[in-house]
Amino acid sequence: MKLQTATRLGLYATLELARQPDRTLSAADLAERFGVSSHHLAKVLRTLSAAGLVQGGRGAAGGYRFTGNRRRTTLMDIVALFEPAPGQRAKEPGEETDIGGALQRVLTEIDEIAEATLRSISLETMLKPAR
Amino acid sequence: MVAIRPAQTTDLEAISALDARLTGSDKPAYWQEMLAPERHFLVAETDKGALAGFIAGEVRAWEFGQPAAGWVFAIQIDPKLRQRGVGSALFDVLVARFKQEGVTRVRTLVDRKDHLILSFFRAQGMVAGPSLQLDKELP
Numbered sequence: 001m002k003l004q005t006a007t008r009l010g011l012y013a014t015l016e017l018a019r020q021p022d023r024t025l026s027a028a029d030l031a032e033r034f035g036v037s038s039h040h041l042a043k044v045l046r047t048l049s050a051a052g053l054v055q056g057g058r059g060a061a062g063g064y065r066f067t068g069n070r071r072r073t074t075l076m077d078i079v080a081l082f083e084p085a086p087g088q089r090a091k092e093p094g095e096e097t098d099i100g101g102a103l104q105r106v107l108t109e110i111d112e113i114a115e116a117t118l119r120s121i122s123l124e125t126m127l128k129p130a131r
Numbered sequence: 132m133v134a135i136r137p138a139q140t141t142d143l144e145a146i147s148a149l150d151a152r153l154t155g156s157d158k159p160a161y162w163q164e165m166l167a168p169e170r171h172f173l174v175a176e177t178d179k180g181a182l183a184g185f186i187a188g189e190v191r192a193w194e195f196g197q198p199a200a201g202w203v204f205a206i207q208i209d210p211k212l213r214q215r216g217v218g219s220a221l222f223d224v225l226v227a228r229f230k231q232e233g234v235t236r237v238r239t240l241v242d243r244k245d246h247l248i249l250s251f252f253r254a255q256g257m258v259a260g261p262s263l264q265l266d267k268e269l270p
Contacts, residue, residue, distance in 0.1 A: 074246075116243035119246050120246060120250050120252075120253045
């Protein structure tokens with residue numbers, strides 16, 4: 001499964017902040033940790049902030065902290081902020097043909113399994129040491 | 132706190148009732164069969180003696196070509212008593228019993244639209260297993 005860069009960064013940032021909810025990290029701190037530009041990460045953090053998952057201080061030095069619920073937030077909640085919803089996907093050329101339709105049913109099957117997996121893993125489960 | 136103990140015939144009515152309330156299908160004969168000696172059928176009981184939940188499973192070898200593993204067939208917790216570790220306590224005792232039987236894996240099948248139970252098993256450290264379930268409606 002391929003995630004867009006913004007989705008991956010959204011997951012990284014949320015999990016990193018949720019690891020220690022009382023700690024604040026700036027966009028620059030997080031960007032350095034994951035080896036990406038802080039400009040790119042700032043945009044991702046704004047999306048997470050609008051969703052109520054993180055809260056950010058103002059200015060370049062302002063830090064972000066996790067404000068979501070680790071038990072109730074799943075990986076899918078974060079993925080859905082950045083990836084287009086399955087139902088809102090634009091029709092691909094050829095999808096109306098019988099072969100296109102058959103291929104689409106296979107791809108939908110894969111998507112449903114991926115979504116069930118992402119929806120079943122909470123941040124809490126993700127951050128728990130393997131047992 | 133709850134106490135975990137093997138289910139008995141006298142528990143079946145409460146087990147059936149809890150399951151029927153949660154799943155909408157009443158299947159007393161199925162729960163009766165879970166009392167078979169080779170199966171592990173456990174209940175969690177509150178200190179007042181009420182049913183808090185139950186779990187059922189069995190060690191099966193070569194099911195679908197797979198070497199022996201402990202299978203979890205069912206788990207239900209009274210909705211009023213959730214988020215208190217009852218399910219985890221039942222799971223832990225069942226897994227300990229599986230280990231006593233010499234298996235090193237635990238396995239289950241879950242409705243992929245049932246996010247609650249999927250999340251529960253994920254939280255126990257379970258991940259996608261080696262099998263893919265396939266299905267077809269018969270004409």
